[in-house]
Amino acid sequence: MSADPAAQTSPAPDVVRHLYVHVPFCPTICPYCDFHVLTRRAGMVERYLERLEAEAAQLAATYRTELDTVYLGGGTPSFLRDAEIEALVGSVRRHLGWGRLENTLEVNPGTATPERAMHWRALGFDRASVGVQSLDDATLTFLGRQHDAQQAREAVTTLIRTGFRVSGDLITAVPGQPLESDIQGLLDLGVGHVSAYTLTIEPGTEFARRGVTVEEEDERRGFEQTEALLTARGLTRYEISNYARPGQESRHNLAYWQGRTYLGLGPGAAGHYPADGGWQMADGGGPRAADVLTVRRTNPHLHEWLTGEAGEAEPIDAPEFVTDALFMGLRLRAGVNLGDLSRRSGLNVPQVYAAPIEVNVARGLLALDGEQLRATPDGWWVLNRVITDFLEVEVTGQDAAGSGSPS
Incomplete structure (x- = not known):
């Protein structure tokens, strides 16, 4: 390459x-x-x-x-x-x-x-x-x-x-x-x-x-x-x-695989948007606006879209940003740079997710070279299972690494 x-x-x-x-x-x-x-x-x-x-x-x-x-x-x-x-x-x-x-x-x-x-x-x-x-x-x-x-x-x-x-x-x-x-x-x-x-x-x-x-x-x-x-x-x-x-x-x-922002245009189109474009949850729930790094939006199907219906918006906070980035980025042969992901998310990723990283390295499903984390061929085959281990980590307010810049 x-x-x-x-x-x-x-x-x-x-x-x-x-x-x-x-x-x-x-x-x-x-x-x-x-x-x-x-x-x-x-x-x-x-x-x-x-x-x-x-x-x-x-x-x-x-x-x-x-x-x-x-x-x-x-x-x-x-x-x-x-x-x-x-x-x-x-x-x-x-x-x-x-x-x-x-x-x-x-x-x-x-x-x-x-x-x-x-x-x-x-x-x-x-x-x-x-x-x-x-x-x-x-x-x-x-x-x-x-x-x-x-x-x-x-x-x-x-x-x-x-x-x-x-x-x-x-x-x-x-x-x-x-x-x-x-x-x-x-x-x-x-x-x-x-x-x-x-x-x-x-x-x-x-x-x-x-x-x-x-x-x-x-x-x-x-x-x-x-x-x-x-x-x-x-x-x-x-x-x-x-x-x-x-x-x-x-x-x-x-x-997509690097977790960058992109716009989705047309019926059924999905996009990954900067949070500064504004967002709101239908029920008023979800994280506070200050905690939102990006927003995932999905347009409705054609007939609803033609009427101007807004579709769905999902605010992405730091833990979800990290697990999304890992799920997509570990699809890549190059994997994910944990230092870059820490800067983008505001979380100390190597520290917060040390347990699932160590477990899956020991299983032969992930490989860690410095800050670069990648999936092995066996890990690619069971990537959903690998990411489940990361989703189970409880993130607290003490885990921040600094200001995130997600794009």
């Missing part, structure tokens, strides 16, 4: 440098999907774009933005027609600016043509996350995908030729999937980044209703085989599910 992308200087705490935009529309709903998605209906996209413009203006009036990254996810952002995506980008640029380092568009292979790829590049996108999922037609059929393997190959090739940095998404642990062929085929196309996620059966999905299951041994086998195949071809596993050639890491997703 190039210079460690996880080792970055913290920006000023009142500046937000990352923006996520949710586009909920899809051509069809995949049987494994539990995101906020829906098929488009007459007039719905127009109403969505009008509300998006208003929400972008509201965010701009509340928060100071100097964007490094913008990420359009979904849903299927590339399912928007050319004029629609142009209007969306215009709203973002007018009110919030545009990413100076990276601007990502999620792309369904069936929507990518040379003409559309050039249009996306002209709008300012330079990175494409392509939902390949597999290069095996039988696996794609099982997953309910509307594209075939040839369309996926053509989409990736087209985007690379148009100048995009391309990330390919793969789903692993699918029954009968030729995983080695999928990985080799994707790398042969020239992608510099691969996101490999285990098939997960979420409640309420079509797969759950059908009784589809994933065996843990198949999940673990896919987890390990994916790493072996990708690292053998020169990609580095920089996060549990993400691999990249040097310099090809997702800068936007790194902001």
